[in-house]
Amino acid sequence: MPHSYEYPRAALTVDCVVFGFDGASLKLLLIKRGLGPFKAKWALPGGFVRVNETLDDAARRELAEEAGLEKVYLEQLYTFGELKRDPRERVVTVAYFALVRPADHALVATTDADAAEWFPLADLPALAFDHAAIIAVARERLRGKIRYQPIGFELLPPKFTLTQLQTLYEAILGVMLDKRNFRKKLFAIEVVTPLDEIRRDVPGRPAQLYRFDASRYARLLKSGIHFEL
Amino acid sequence: MPHSYEYPRAALTVDCVVFGFDGASLKLLLIKRGLGPFKAKWALPGGFVRVNETLDDAARRELAEEAGLEKVYLEQLYTFGELKRDPRERVVTVAYFALVRPADHALVATTDADAAEWFPLADLPALAFDHAAIIAVARERLRGKIRYQPIGFELLPPKFTLTQLQTLYEAILGVMLDKRNFRKKLFAIEVVTPLDEIRRDVPGRPAQLYRFDASRYARLLKSGIHFEL
């Protein structure tokens, strides 16, 4: 026990709420714990923050280690510091939320995780610690955020159809949207541009493919535009 | 040094961005550090989290200890974990923001603080640590939040005039608002109720006094109403 301090210190961890979208419904990434309390229970990917890494770095490292995820959209969510949230000792956790395209990343469970899997948000297993509460906060944040920031594109492939985009918004907001009004507002924002390609692999009439125009969005942000869908 | 751990641990602190409103402009509460690094520099009130208190409790305790503030509106803001934000060692801080009616609380500097004072937001002194960055995040949050939640009432006395309320909104948002439109929207929300009193102490025509109707606001929230001013 080489590290000593004058006063007792809480341990500091990060936990990541990782959302994914498979084209039809929202999923959440969970890992099966290989160690410690709640062993073999499902939990959020996460772990201890090292003393020489930032919180963001810790979250990215844990995502890579426990699920094989890299280069995902990541944002700090909230810090949970209840006294008894970990049965071992005092642990404060900084929660993050992440957005991922499941098709882009093969899940690989390593280090402390025995498994990493996508679960439908509507049907989650029992969870370790206070992770259910953390997820509730993350869902709330996602709903609030998607209304005025185009984070939805992080969950879709680079080329997508407008129907896919609308289905995603409906999954997150939990309401049906009108197709014509959705497109009208979307085009008014001018952050998607049509490609020369159409979608071929599914039944029915092929759909125009679009891409997100990040540079145009950046310019919008600078001029302080307000939008929602 | 009685407390030892297998791995090194970051120290955990809380810092509070305390906003006040004196009827004309927004103020920020700062303390003059009595100890340690940045001694005699102005800083946010805050300090170390004890191992057996929650983050919220730590924030409230520090506000009471360093400035004599109690029972204020308090909300977690963001957690800052850059490696070198404290010159001594690795310190992670959970920032809070608080809303206070300056007239309700006499400032009392105790423990680690040599002084506690209100500063106009537009004219802050040089600050310790990364506190200037924390304040910037807090101002952004305050602006965003006041649009869709009636937190402004936390900054006003229990009885207030509509002109006072509007002046507060203008101070936070940094824009002028139209008096008639402001009142129209405010009355539409139905969260203020007129009192039988009028204001007498100032020149000019006396103004009707109002109070915030918290119970009506709670009912609104339940029915999921969306509003902004």
Added chain:
DNA sequence: AAGTTTTGGTGTTAGGGCCACACCAAACGA
């Protein structure tokens, strides 16, 4: 080859909300 299935794409209208805008009223002090 014709019909069926599946998904894609488009325009109009009515109503509500938002913003701009100007004048009279009440109290006080000189």
Added chain:
DNA sequence: TCGTTTGGTGTGGCCCTAACACCAAAACTT
């Protein structure tokens, strides 16, 4: 009583929003 200061009130035009239904293109089936 006149001037100064602050308080309080209503209308109209415009824009944005939400509601709404049909035809088009491709693939598959028979």
